Amino acid sequence: MIRFENVRKRYPAGREALRGVSFRLERGEMAFLTGPSGAGKSTLLKLVALIERPTRGTVLVASQNTARVPRRRIPQFRRQIGIVFQDHKLLHDRTVFDNVALPLMISSLRRRELRGRVRAALDQVGLLRYENQFPLSLSSGEQQRVGIARAVASRPQLVIADEPTGNLDPGLSLEIMRLFGRFNDVGTTVLIATHDLELISRMGYRRLYLEAGSMAGPAAVPG
């Protein structure tokens, strides 16, 4: 589902954030991306979502070479990926329902089908009763679950999450990670960047370890 081949990324202003990263994540797989702060985890996910482009090397997502996706096709490309952010990135002037419906409205889904999908996604994260509330009236963990519901509402084949449990207490964090596990159980490919080594050691998924822009450890086997 994701394949990096000797990917380098240098930000215009900064030093090299990724220095020759190669790995692959199979379809239906779930993995954690870990490593110290500044290792390049967010950068790697941004390359997957085409928020940034690599300086060198090849990034393939769902068998598409991202280098061959022109600017105007990026929206279409992103619709196959669900993205979850540490800071939720919810729209505060829209209800929980409307937030989750956003990716479906963009693909102009029929209203009845849209309703069904939004409610199913909210049900999966256990927030159906909040559908008419506004995000700010929810706790941080609940807002994160709204973000997850939005990411999965359009049933993407790939979900990526950057520190989805960054501000949550351990109990809530485990709950959120289990939620991702459940989406993975039904076939969604999941890649989660996190610092929380203790948390992921309690879960049995594959780990990709980044340090100073390079893959280290057994996960570094080139794809």
Place this chain on the structure above:
Amino acid sequence: MDTIARYLSLHVENMTGAVVRVADRPLGSLMTILVIAIALAVPAGLRVMVDNARALSGTWQGAADFTVYLEMAVDDPAAEDLALQIRQRNDVERAELLDRSDALVEFRAYSGFGEALDLLAENPLPHAIIVRPAGTSADLDQLVEDLDALEETALVQLDTEWLERLRAILELARRVVDVTTVLLGLAVIVVIGNTIRLEIGNRREEIEIIKLVGGSDGYIRRPFLYLGLCYGVGAGILAALIIVLGLGLVASPARALMELYGSDYRLAGLSLADMAWLLGVGGFLGWAGAGIAVARHLREIEPS
């Protein structure tokens, strides 16, 4: 069928969204709309005034006196007779004979050629009949033609120089109005473009989020275009109101003035077609201004 319905519902949604957004900040929106409305009302109002003046000058053509110069050979009784005949036409209000000897006296008094005239054996001036037509300008052409065709007539001279001058001034006024229209149209585009630019800035975060979940440029652009359209059409409606009110204010003094000149001309207001034009132009300028702002600024906003 289904896709058309969905497409339409998307546009209806965007339109209502735009109206809601305008209504959300009534004061700010109203000020923007008022500025645009004034920029639309000034050229449209001037146009109405100039059109009125042109129409009025058209009715004046009928009221202009003209002079029929007779052949030298026509003698006094024949000239008297002819004046009487002309006076009896029902497209003529008045016809006065200007006797050639009276004319000579007058000419001698005012021209300063008195000595020169004394050298001439005969009065060089012909009889002339001053005619004031009664009908409209369409009848006038017929009248002039008839009089010109008379055997006794040497020359028909319309005394319309002042009218032509007035026309030239009105033509100039119209050009000025055209230029003003273009300039204020540009101003409307700039005002709406700037408003939309600020709106884009306010909704930066929202735009980034929509881009992140795969919203296309078209999807992101649409609400802003509709917002521009909404401002433009709203301003068009307000501009029509301003003009109707303004014409209402000048209507009664204008009528009093017309009566002084013995004219029953009535000020033409805004027709329905004019109003439709105003809304259409407002909407178009709003859409265009928003389009320019969106093209320039949406690209700059990318999630990071």
